[in-house]
Structure formats: structure tokens, C-alpha cells
Amino acid sequence: MFTGLSAFPLTPVHDDQVDLPSYGGLIDRLVEAGVDSIGVLGSTGSYVYLDRDERSAVIEATVERAAGVPVIAGIGALRTSRVRSLAEDAQVAGADAVLLAPVSYQPLTEDDVTGLYEEVTAELSVPLVVYDNPGTTHFTFSLDLYAHIGSLPHVAAIKIPPSRGTVNEVRERVQSIRSVIPEHVRLGISGDGYAATGLLAGCDAWFSSIGGTLPQAMAALARPALAGDQEAALAESERLRPLWELIGEAGSVRVVAAIAELLELVEEPCLPRPLRGLTGAGRERVRAVVEGLGLRD
């Protein structure tokens, strides 16, 4: 379940309601593109902005349409007891695995984060992906913490942040993590612009934000990278550089939302307020990149 391309769809929110019909259409695209797993309610899926009932409805809608593709559901929240409830909800809704980031308001310590994962994994019946996303949680995992949390029951994978550098440099980073975690724990790269390098460097999976909306295009990058075809993978990633630059400037979720709106996959606007979509010149740049790169899927 934790190998290959894992696509993270956005959760369209229109008029302050989750737009489940459009969401179902996004899931159909992922199934058609043959992604290896579907990551619902990730950062791109706006999980922390949604209530408990909304999250359950999203997971249920995904499982219904996923046609057997494994579903990994985000269960992060600020308070441990709420994470535990969401973990239970996700399992009841049929998720095959859960994904947990140490969501923070007060800066978290290693002890806090250790306790969070210990409490949540103690009650789980499905595998858990550790979601290391310092850009939104403002928490940095140390290697020691990867080692401890990687050894907890049900921990099956770690979604690591983008790693800059050449394939060899990233391989060193990946190996330094592998050397401290159990062998069965998979490593997944995130940060779509760093995915080719991450996969070539030995990551098992790519947790893709753009892949949730443009699965065919991201599968075309994942294939050579997973096959170890360095030249083809790096060339394709280089071709997509204008897209990675957009993400670097505006953030994945706003770029994904703009693409989904431009392709008329969702109603506009599709982000939960206070988040505003890209307008004006930002939006025109997204349009130009989508058209220039032929990203209509």
C-alpha cells in the first residue's frame, strides 16, 4: 500500500460546504489513472479545516468510488483525544490506513510528539503513515524521533519532506533515515518538484499533491522514476519546472485549487475560507503553465 504513486486529492469546499459530487469526480480520475493509493484529507485535502462529520463523509465517499485502490486518510488534529476519535472514524468509514501529522499551535516538543504517536498507535487496527510536514506543522523530526516512532506498532511508513540536492545527496539522506528505522517501514517522498530525485534515491512511494488532480501527468513522471530510469525521470521533472516554480511561490494547495478550477473539475472557489484562491496574474500564470505543459490530463 505504501509504494508507488499515492495521489492526494483536494477536498473542494464551496459555499462553506464540502462539494462531494465534484470530489467524487476527482476520485474517479485517480482510479482511471491507476494510482497506487489515494491519500484523502492530506494537507491538500484541507483536513484540519474540516469537522469530524465532514471528514467521515469524505472518507466514505472515497472508499465508495476507489474501486479497491487503497485509501489512506488523514486524521491530524490539534488535540490528541480528537485525533483518536478521528482515527476511529476513519477506520469505521473504511480507510485502509491513516496518516498523522503533529499539528501544532503551541510549538511541540519531541516528548509531546512521541506521546501523540504512542497514544494513537496503541488503539489502531490499520497501518499508520507518519506525516512529517514542517511547512505546516512547524515541527522538525530528528532521526532519533523517526527511530522511536518508526518502531511503534502499526507504523508502516513515513512521509518525509522534500529533500533538495542531487540523487546521490538525497540517497544519503534516505539511507540515514533507513538506518535508524525498522526494515518494514516504507519511506515516501513529498514535495512534487523533488519527487523524481526522491524516488531515484530510493524512496518507496511518492505522496503527491498535484497527483490528486493531475494523476496522468504525475504517473508519467512516477513511472520512469520508480523504474530507476534516471535520465527520463529527471528530464520529465525538468520539463515540469514551471509547475514546480508555481508551487514554490504560491504553495501546493493554491496551485492545485487553481488547476482544478481551470479544468472545471470543481466549482470556484474551492478552498475553505480564510484561504483564498489565486486571482489575477497568479491565476493567469497557472493557466499558462497548464496549457504550456499540456497538463489537461
Place this chain on the structure above:
Amino acid sequence: MFTGLSAFPLTPVHDDQVDLPSYGGLIDRLVEAGVDSIGVLGSTGSYVYLDRDERSAVIEATVERAAGVPVIAGIGALRTSRVRSLAEDAQVAGADAVLLAPVSYQPLTEDDVTGLYEEVTAELSVPLVVYDNPGTTHFTFSLDLYAHIGSLPHVAAIKIPPSRGTVNEVRERVQSIRSVIPEHVRLGISGDGYAATGLLAGCDAWFSSIGGTLPQAMAALARPALAGDQEAALAESERLRPLWELIGEAGSVRVVAAIAELLELVEEPCLPRPLRGLTGAGRERVRAVVEGLGLRD
């Protein structure tokens, strides 16, 4: 309502329940110490960790015990529609004013934050304090944004982050903000170790985290600072330096929680998980500082 010492009590959470009896005792201490206002459900009050019902119960309990001291209630949440509901709840529960930080998961833009304050203030019937707390929101207000948001209806004060430097240096910063906001908008300093300087530099109020638990001690610092007695205020702030150093290392909320536990004002542990209180050497340092500085109130 937005001048003098505004004390922000913690919201004790024990066994995953808000401990309202202990909380009531904290409010009594604030009233006895004669604070100028009570700031409930601030960062020290763990607002973002609490559900809607819990927050209403905390505000109601405060208003009941506040004996007429004005109550300012935090209404921050990740999603604008939820902030609007919390604003309504706070007013129904009897809050005299509300306090709003741009709580973030995805990094917020100036447009997002502008929209948030516009939407929320459009529906308010009580004054609003803009809560600028980059340490927890990871959002930085520009002067232009202060100017725009400061001009919105119902905006009555801005809680500004700690400002380092001498009284003259901080006065320049305070004046630069004053020069762009309407005259009726009050400025309150936060960061207890910077309060004396902030008040001497012309801030109207001090929004105090430690003051929520040690109101007498903080009132003794506020008095000379508000009276413009620079020598006495800076000397008292200097005397309290070991306390400010603790806060710098462990963060206000953990230091406040440890003090409240050591003084047996609340049941231990009193923070919502995943937050863990200080233990071992950290806790012993708090004990030594409390005893060394005679902070038992």
C-alpha cells in the same frame, strides 16, 4: 476596556476535560488582584485545543465570576465560518469583547487575513482585539495590514508581539504603528518579559500570560510602568529576569501551567494533550524561580 493589565488565565484541562472548578478559582484571583480586564481563551488559555461547547462554558464561567471586570474572549479557529460561530457564541455567553488571531495551517496571505477580519467584524456587536501572535500563527502583520484591519468596524485594539530594544527603540516601533491606525485603536503589548518596556514606550495595555496565574506579581510590575516610573518598572522587570528566561526557553503556556500546578491552583497535569507539562529539571527550575522571586502571590 483595553488599557492597563489584561490577565490571560490558562484553561486547565485534566483527564481531557476542562476543569471548571479550578478555573473559577483562577478567575477569583484575578478579580481580587484588581486586573483591568480578563482575557479568556487566549493562547495560554488553549483556545484552539477546545471545542465550541467547551469554549462557551469557559466564557460563561468567567463572566459569572468576573464581578464586572471586562471579559475579552478568544474566538480564533482555522476556518472563517467557525470563527463566526465562535464570535456569536462568545457574545451570547456574555463576553465584552473578542480577540482574534489569524490561526493558520496553510500559510496565510495578506488577502486571506484581510478577508477573515472583514467577514468577522461585519457581523460583530462587541469590540474586537486583533491578536498578532507570530509565534503560534506564523503570520506576520505588515504596517499596511495593521492600517487596513485597524480601520474595520469594531476593531478596538491590537495585541502586538514582544518588541525588543530600549524604551526609545520600542517607542519608535509603537509610534510607527500608531501613525497608520485610527486614533481610537488601542495598542497592547504581549510577551511578559517585554511588558515594562512596552508600557513605558506608550502601549495602552499589557496582555499578560503570567498575569493570568500570578496577577498580584504582574500588577506590581504594571503599576510603575503604567505610571511612567521608568526606573522602578525596569528594576522590577530586571528582578523578574529569571522568570522571563524560563518563558524564553519553555514557552509561556508550559511555564504558567507548571506554576499553577506547583501552587496547587489546578490539578496536575493541566494542559491538553499532546502538550506535556514540564517535568524533571525543567519543573525544578520553575519551582526555584517561583520561590526565589517570592511569586506565590
